[in-house]
Amino acid sequence: MSVSKQSVQQIVEAIGGKDNINRVAHCVTRLRFSLQDEDKVNVDELENIDLVKGSFSSNGQFQVVIGQGTVNKAYEVLLDVTGMDGSSKKEVKEESAKKLNPFQRLVKVLGDIFIPILPAIITAGLLLGLNNILVGEGIFFDNQSIIDVYPQWQGFSEIVNLIANTAFTFLPGLVGWSAVTRFGGSPLLGIVMGLMLIHPSLMSANEALQQEVIPQWDLFGFGVNQIGYQGQVLPVLLAAYVLAKIEGFLKNRVHDSIQLLVVAPVTLLLTGFIAFIVIGPLSLAIGTGITDAVMALFGNYGGLAGFIYGGINSLLVVTGMHHTFIALDLQLIAAVGMTYLWPVRVMSNIAQGSSALAMMFVTNNKKLKGTALTSSISAFLGVTEPAMFGVNIRFKFPFISAMIGAAIAGMVVAMNGVEGTIGIGGLPGFLNIFTQFWGVYFLAMGIALIVPFVLTIVYAKYKENKENNSKTSSSNKNSKKQAA
Known part of the structure; x- marks a missing residue:
């Protein structure tokens, strides 16, 4: 996809002009700005630009979602249009960090530490999921695992387990x-x-x-x-x-x-x-005290803990605080060999994707339809930011619908004491769940899919009818005035 100078110039104007930009960099899908004053950004104008798929502010950075591949071209054109020198993501982060309060800086530090090692942790989680399928009893055979029925696979399973456990060990x-x-x-x-x-x-x-x-x-x-x-x-x-x-x-x-x-x-x-x-x-x-507290919370008040954590996880993503819980997951896995938190967190990925998908069916805006579809697929695979910031938060009710669905699904997960490891999110997240919990986990995933989808569509139709009634009422009043 080509990128025109006019579209990039519109982006610059919508974020307050060149003088409002301290530094700019880009990642795989987004332009990342450190701005002098984010209040100068005209979000409505920005998101009406064809090139832009969404925008949000996080950790002192204002980020404009462009899309994979296209963002590189947009960045080059932006530097040409503004005459600015390119910056690295690190430089933009350092510039943006100056605006953060101490707590936000702590959250950012933890994110900076754990994000680089996430690929290794996610890979390990996926491989552990593969090994769970090989050694889990009752998945494909009654009271037996794959390696029980086919012993020749045992060596393969042991090597997979060793590779998977290396990152955690x-x-x-x-x-x-x-x-x-x-x-x-x-x-x-x-x-x-x-x-x-x-x-x-x-x-x-x-x-x-x-x-x-x-x-x-x-x-x-x-x-x-x-x-x-x-x-x-x-x-x-x-x-x-x-x-x-x-x-x-x-x-x-x-x-x-x-x-x-x-x-x-x-x-x-x-x-x-x-x-x-x-x-x-x-x-x-x-660490022992934290582990004991989490275990006691989910052991004694599992339903409530799952409801709250599932419901607020999307808000944690908005603030960047979700990265701090990775440390807690790893602490639990190290202490007791599993975590209650990650299985609940996955419900939020699915719910946000479901709400975004519902928006594809209720909107008449072709651009929004495309954004909703692609971002919902991303969320179903564990990356929720495009769905949240590109679609759901913009219209509010899809975001709230997703929070409700995730809260209910999280409650089901926690009430049944579902255990797992840390790994990939979204629909493939069941691979990180211990096989004896798959039945109830699939039920919870169904809730996370259906509830936000239905709530989003129902509220969208209600909102549409309300607007139509308002227009009809206004038209009737005008007709009566003209008749008089």
Whole structure:
């Protein structure tokens, strides 16, 4: 698809002109702007431009949805039209972050850390889903699994399971790399630090919690527990921050000629001692408390917890806070081998896609029909932003309908104690659900599909009839006046 200068110029004018743009970059589908004043944006004018499929503001950035492939051309034309220099996504993020409050900055930091490792986590979740199909009893055969009936598949299943579990087993290494990079340190040191916390010679944190006597190092008369933090998230996050700060401090003070001999060794040494003596025990206690609280909440008030979490998940996506729950999912998986949260969250993906799909049937706008169809497919595959920001939020009632459907479906999921792992969302999300829960999960998915679709269409028809009645009433009044 070609991109005209006129369309791009219209976008620039609709967002307040060139002078309102601090920086601009692009991702796979969107132009990302850091604006001086978002109040100057004319959203109605912007979204009436043929090139634009939707827009939204998130984490201090104003984002204009263009579409995959086309956005690259639009970005090049925009730079030509405005005479601006291109910026990286990182530069736009840094510029936009200046407008955020401390809580928003914390949410953004967690997002910056976990988004880069999501491909590995999602891949691991999908492979675990494949293994669930191979080892799950009663899926294809009565009280038997595929490998029970066809033992020759057992080796294949074991290799798939090993590959799938690698990302979760060495999770601190992934988080260490991403977190230290985000905090301005050396990624390689972050990997080493993360792997250091799960060294094979250390007793796992989960095992240590069940032991009366824990092996200790004698550090000049002070006992330090020999505990590793396999699958834990909080210890490596805090240790990564400490490592980056220590490394930065040393780099600014150690002469270049001996930095290689001093900075990395001293940084790892100090971080290691701080991690095992202070950070590890403290964060393990906090992580255990959070895990126990979530387990108790879903164990005692599952229906209510699922209803609330399913209902508000879309709002969490709008604010960017949904990324913080990835850490909680990973913490639960590390502690108890499953999570209650991800299965509920998937209901929100499906519900938003269903509402967007319903809008395709009720609107007469050809552009909106196309946007609704493509964005609903995206949501059904786990990416809800195009459906939410391109369609549902624009008209409000589809967004609310999706929240209602997701809340009801989430309640069904949580009431039945559905367990799973983290992975892909949307309709393929059942692959991350333990097979014994598939029946009730498919029921919940049906609710998430049907309820938002019906509510959206019913309200759209009600709104249309109301507008028609209003026009008829107004026309009758005018006729009476003319007759008089």
